[in-house]
Amino acid sequence: MKVSCEALRQVEAICRKFGNDSGELISILHECQNTLGYLPEEVQRVIARELGIPASKVYGVVTFYSFFSMVPKGKYPVSVCLGTACYVRGSDKVLEEFKRVLGIEVGETTPDGKFSLDCLRCVGACGLAPVATIGEKVYGRLNPSDIKKIIAEFED
Amino acid sequence: MIIDSPAVLESIRQEALKALSVREESNKATSAEAAGLQKGTPHMQILCCGGTGCKASESAKIVENFKESLQAHGIADKVDVVVPGCFGFCEKGPIVKIVPDNTFYTSVRPGDVEEIVTSHIIEGNKVERLLYQDPGTGEHISDSKHMNFYRKQLRIALRNCGFINPEDIREYIARxxxxxxxxxxxxxxxxxxxxxxxxxxxxxxxxxxxxxxxxxxxxxxxxxxxxxxxxxxxxxxxxxxxxxxxxxxxxxxxxxxxxxxxxxxxxxxxxxxxxxxxxxxxxxxxxxxxxxxxxxxxxxxxxxxxxxxxxxxxxxxxxxxxxxxxxxxxxxxxxxxxxxxxxxxxxxxxxxxxxxxxxxxxxxxxxxxxxxxxxWFASIGTEKSKGTKVFALAGKINNVGLIEVPMGTTLREIIYDIGGGVKGGKKFKAVQTGGPSGGCLTEKHLDIPIDYESLAAAGSMMGSGGMIVMDEDDCMVSVAKFFLEFTVDESCGKCTPCRIGNRRMLEILDKITQGRGTMEDLDTLENLAKVIKDTALCGLGQTSPNPVLSTLANFREEYEEHVRDHVCRAHKCKALLTYSIDPDLCKGCSACARGCPAEAIAGEVRKPFVINPEKCIRCGMCLSRCKFGAIKVI
CATH class of the missing domain: 3.40.50.11540 (NADH-ubiquinone oxidoreductase 51kDa subunit)
Incomplete structure (x- = not known):
C-alpha cells in the first residue's frame, strides 16, 4: 500500500508543529498514527528526515512500543483484554474464538480490511471481565459462544 | 478569575461549598426515607458514575437519559446531574446515587432512568429493585455506608472519587x-x-x-x-x-x-x-x-x-x-x-x-x-507502613472493584468482608498481588496484616495494587506461565538475564503444561529464577521470576502432578485433558455436536454420541452445552 503525497505532507506539518524536535518523537508518532491510522516505512523516513535523526532510530522507537503499528488496522479493530482479571475469567477462550470466527491471528487484519485482531492489557473494566472492545464499544461478561453473534452485528 | 491570595481561595471555597453542601450533609446523616420533589425537597442531585468501568456499561447514555427526562418533566432547574469519578463498586456498575437521601442504585440500565425520575425524584419512593441486596441476609441496603463492601474501607487517596465533579476545579476547592x-x-x-x-x-x-x-x-x-x-x-x-x-x-x-x-x-x-x-x-x-x-x-x-x-x-x-x-x-x-x-x-x-x-x-x-x-496520617497503618493502600480487587471474587484500606488490614478481611468471598461458592485457592512482579499467596497467608514488609516476606510484593483472586479452577502453572508470557513480551531486551533467561523459563513452563516436563526441569526453573532475580538490570527483570518462585514455593505439588502424572487438577492445561461422552448419560440430543467448532463429535440422534480425540481441540464447548452432564473430562 502506497502512502499518498498529501499524507506525507501532513506528516511534515506535524513534525514542524513540534518544532522538528527529536525529543518530541513519541508525541509526533502519536499524532501521525492518529491522523493516518498507522506508521508505514515511508512515514517513518519522512519523520527521520524532518527531525534530522537516522530512520533506524525512528524504527527502533516505533517497534519498541506496542501502541504503534506499522500495518493498517481493520475498519472495526477488535481488541481482547488479556489483563489478569480477564485471564482468570477465561479471556484466553474468548480470544481463541475470535481467531476462529475471524480466521486471523493476533496482529492481523481480515483480507477485506474489515476486522483486525489485537490483545490489550486491561481496559479497567475488570468488573465486566472478560472484556473485548470493538472500536470504542466495550463488550463485557463474554462467553465464547457470544462471539459469532457479536461479529455478525458488524456484517453489512 | 485569578486566585492571587489564600483569602481569595477561601472565598471561592465558601461559595463552591454551597453547591456541594447537599452532598456533604447527606454524607454525614442519612435518612431512611427517600427525598422527593413532591415531598418538599427543594433541590436534588443525581450522581452518575463516569469512571471507565461504568462508561463501558453505558453510563454516558444513562446521564443523557436523565437530562432528557428531567427536561421533559420540567424539573431540570431543581435537579442537577453530576458525573463524578469512580465509586469503586465496579461489580455493581453503573452506579447512580441520589442526594440528599444518599440512595445508592446499582446495575442501572438506561431503561431504568424514567422510573427513577418519576418514582424517586418526583414522588419520593425508592426504586426497590435497583437497591443493593446483601447476598448474606437478602436485605436491601440503600446507603453505601452500610454495605460490607464499604464498611471496612478508609478512603484517603480516593477521598474525592465518586463525590466531586472532576471537571470542576471549584468542587475540588470546596473540599x-x-x-x-x-x-x-x-x-x-x-x-x-x-x-x-x-x-x-x-x-x-x-x-x-x-x-x-x-x-x-x-x-x-x-x-x-x-x-x-x-x-x-x-x-x-x-x-x-x-x-x-x-x-x-x-x-x-x-x-x-x-x-x-x-x-x-x-x-x-x-x-x-x-x-x-x-x-x-x-x-x-x-x-x-x-x-x-x-x-x-x-x-x-x-x-x-x-x-x-x-x-x-x-x-x-x-x-x-x-x-x-x-x-x-x-x-x-x-x-x-x-x-x-x-x-x-x-x-x-x-x-x-x-x-x-x-x-x-x-x-x-x-x-x-x-x-x-x-x-494524623502516621496514626493510620502499621509500624513501618503508614496510611492506606488502594487495591484493584478483581478475578474470581463477588465484589470486583476499587477499594482503599488502612495498611495492616488482612487479606481475609479484603477478600471475604469487602470482596464478599469467592465467586460462585468455589473454593479459594490463591490471591495474586503485585502483578507480574508479585506472587501468589495462599490460604495460610490470609491472616497476615498487609504492608510492604509482610508481603515481601511472604514472597509477593505490594506492587502498585492489583489484587487478583483465584479459585480451584485456576491452574497455578498456567498462571505462572501467563505472567511470564507478559514479562517476555514486555522485556526491553537490554540485559541478558531478562531477555534470554525469562524466555528459557517460559519454554520450560510450556513444556510442563504440555505434559513433557521432567522433575529436573523444576530445579532448573528454580535456579534460573534465582539467577535472574540477582542479575537483571532493572526492577522489571529482578522481579519477573516472582510469579514462578512463589507458585513453586506454594504449589509445588501441582507442578509435580503435571510432570509426574500428566494431570492438571484445574483442567486448564489442554494438552493434559481428554474429553469423552458417557454413553449411559448421553441422551443423543446432538447439542454437543452442533456446538462443536471442530466437528469432532458424531452420532445418531437419540443414541450416544462419540468424540473423536484426533479432531478434538479441547475447547470445552461440549461441556458447556450438555444439559445431562454426559461430557467427562479427565
Missing amino acids: DGYKALAESLNRDSLDVLADIKASGLRGRGGAGFPTGVKWEIARKFDAPDKYVVCNADEGDPGAFMDRSIMEGDPNSVIEAMMICGYCINAHHGLIYIRAEYPLAVHRLQVAIAQATEYGLLGKNILGTGFDFDIEIRYGAGAFVCGEETALIHSMEGKRGEPTLKPPFPAEAGYFGRPTNVNNVETLANVPVILTKGPQ
Whole structure:
C-alpha cells in the first residue's frame, strides 16, 4: 500500500508543529498514527528526515512500543483484554474464538480490511471481565459462544 | 478569575461549598426515607458514575437519559446531574446515587432512568429493585455506608472519587483543595518537607521508598531546571487505581506536584501517562486548563512568587516504562530502556536535569497529609507502613472493584468482608498481588496484616495494587506461565538475564503444561529464577521470576502432578485433558455436536454420541452445552 503525497505532507506539518524536535518523537508518532491510522516505512523516513535523526532510530522507537503499528488496522479493530482479571475469567477462550470466527491471528487484519485482531492489557473494566472492545464499544461478561453473534452485528 | 491570595481561595471555597453542601450533609446523616420533589425537597442531585468501568456499561447514555427526562418533566432547574469519578463498586456498575437521601442504585440500565425520575425524584419512593441486596441476609441496603463492601474501607487517596465533579476545579476547592498548597507556599519549604517525612508516606508504585527522603535527595541537587514527574504509566494488567484517581480527582495530583516542586525547588512538572487512558488524559487536561485559568498554575502562584507549570507526556504501551529511568528515556522521545543507577534521576534525570519521580497514588496522599497533619496520617497503618493502600480487587471474587484500606488490614478481611468471598461458592485457592512482579499467596497467608514488609516476606510484593483472586479452577502453572508470557513480551531486551533467561523459563513452563516436563526441569526453573532475580538490570527483570518462585514455593505439588502424572487438577492445561461422552448419560440430543467448532463429535440422534480425540481441540464447548452432564473430562 502506497502512502499518498498529501499524507506525507501532513506528516511534515506535524513534525514542524513540534518544532522538528527529536525529543518530541513519541508525541509526533502519536499524532501521525492518529491522523493516518498507522506508521508505514515511508512515514517513518519522512519523520527521520524532518527531525534530522537516522530512520533506524525512528524504527527502533516505533517497534519498541506496542501502541504503534506499522500495518493498517481493520475498519472495526477488535481488541481482547488479556489483563489478569480477564485471564482468570477465561479471556484466553474468548480470544481463541475470535481467531476462529475471524480466521486471523493476533496482529492481523481480515483480507477485506474489515476486522483486525489485537490483545490489550486491561481496559479497567475488570468488573465486566472478560472484556473485548470493538472500536470504542466495550463488550463485557463474554462467553465464547457470544462471539459469532457479536461479529455478525458488524456484517453489512 | 485569578486566585492571587489564600483569602481569595477561601472565598471561592465558601461559595463552591454551597453547591456541594447537599452532598456533604447527606454524607454525614442519612435518612431512611427517600427525598422527593413532591415531598418538599427543594433541590436534588443525581450522581452518575463516569469512571471507565461504568462508561463501558453505558453510563454516558444513562446521564443523557436523565437530562432528557428531567427536561421533559420540567424539573431540570431543581435537579442537577453530576458525573463524578469512580465509586469503586465496579461489580455493581453503573452506579447512580441520589442526594440528599444518599440512595445508592446499582446495575442501572438506561431503561431504568424514567422510573427513577418519576418514582424517586418526583414522588419520593425508592426504586426497590435497583437497591443493593446483601447476598448474606437478602436485605436491601440503600446507603453505601452500610454495605460490607464499604464498611471496612478508609478512603484517603480516593477521598474525592465518586463525590466531586472532576471537571470542576471549584468542587475540588470546596473540599479543601489547594489549601495545602496555599499554606505550604507561606511556610519554609524545609518544614513542609519535614511534614512529609514525618507522615511516613512511602511510594505507592511498588517499591515503597519513603517519599520524604526521596524529595530530600532531589532537593540537594541544584540546577536551573529541575523536574517533578508524575508516573501515571500504570502497566500492571488488572490494576486501575491510578487511572481512577486521575479520572476522579485530577486536581489532587496537580496540587501535590506543585507542593513537591516547592519542596525540592523545581518549577516544571511532567505527567507521563498511558495513551490507553483517554478519559484520564482528558480529565487531566481539563484540570490543568482550569488551574491555569485560576492562576493556580503558572507564574507567581497565590502571590508568593512561586512559578510552576505542568505538561502531559504520553506513553505508548511499554510496561518497563513504569521503571523511572526507562520512563525518563521515553519522555525524551527514546526507546524506554532502563539505565543503571546511580546516577539516580534525582541527580541526572530528564535530559540530564535533577528529576523527582512519584506515582499517582503517592501524590494523591500529599495534600491531605498537609491539611490534616502528618501525625494524623502516621496514626493510620502499621509500624513501618503508614496510611492506606488502594487495591484493584478483581478475578474470581463477588465484589470486583476499587477499594482503599488502612495498611495492616488482612487479606481475609479484603477478600471475604469487602470482596464478599469467592465467586460462585468455589473454593479459594490463591490471591495474586503485585502483578507480574508479585506472587501468589495462599490460604495460610490470609491472616497476615498487609504492608510492604509482610508481603515481601511472604514472597509477593505490594506492587502498585492489583489484587487478583483465584479459585480451584485456576491452574497455578498456567498462571505462572501467563505472567511470564507478559514479562517476555514486555522485556526491553537490554540485559541478558531478562531477555534470554525469562524466555528459557517460559519454554520450560510450556513444556510442563504440555505434559513433557521432567522433575529436573523444576530445579532448573528454580535456579534460573534465582539467577535472574540477582542479575537483571532493572526492577522489571529482578522481579519477573516472582510469579514462578512463589507458585513453586506454594504449589509445588501441582507442578509435580503435571510432570509426574500428566494431570492438571484445574483442567486448564489442554494438552493434559481428554474429553469423552458417557454413553449411559448421553441422551443423543446432538447439542454437543452442533456446538462443536471442530466437528469432532458424531452420532445418531437419540443414541450416544462419540468424540473423536484426533479432531478434538479441547475447547470445552461440549461441556458447556450438555444439559445431562454426559461430557467427562479427565
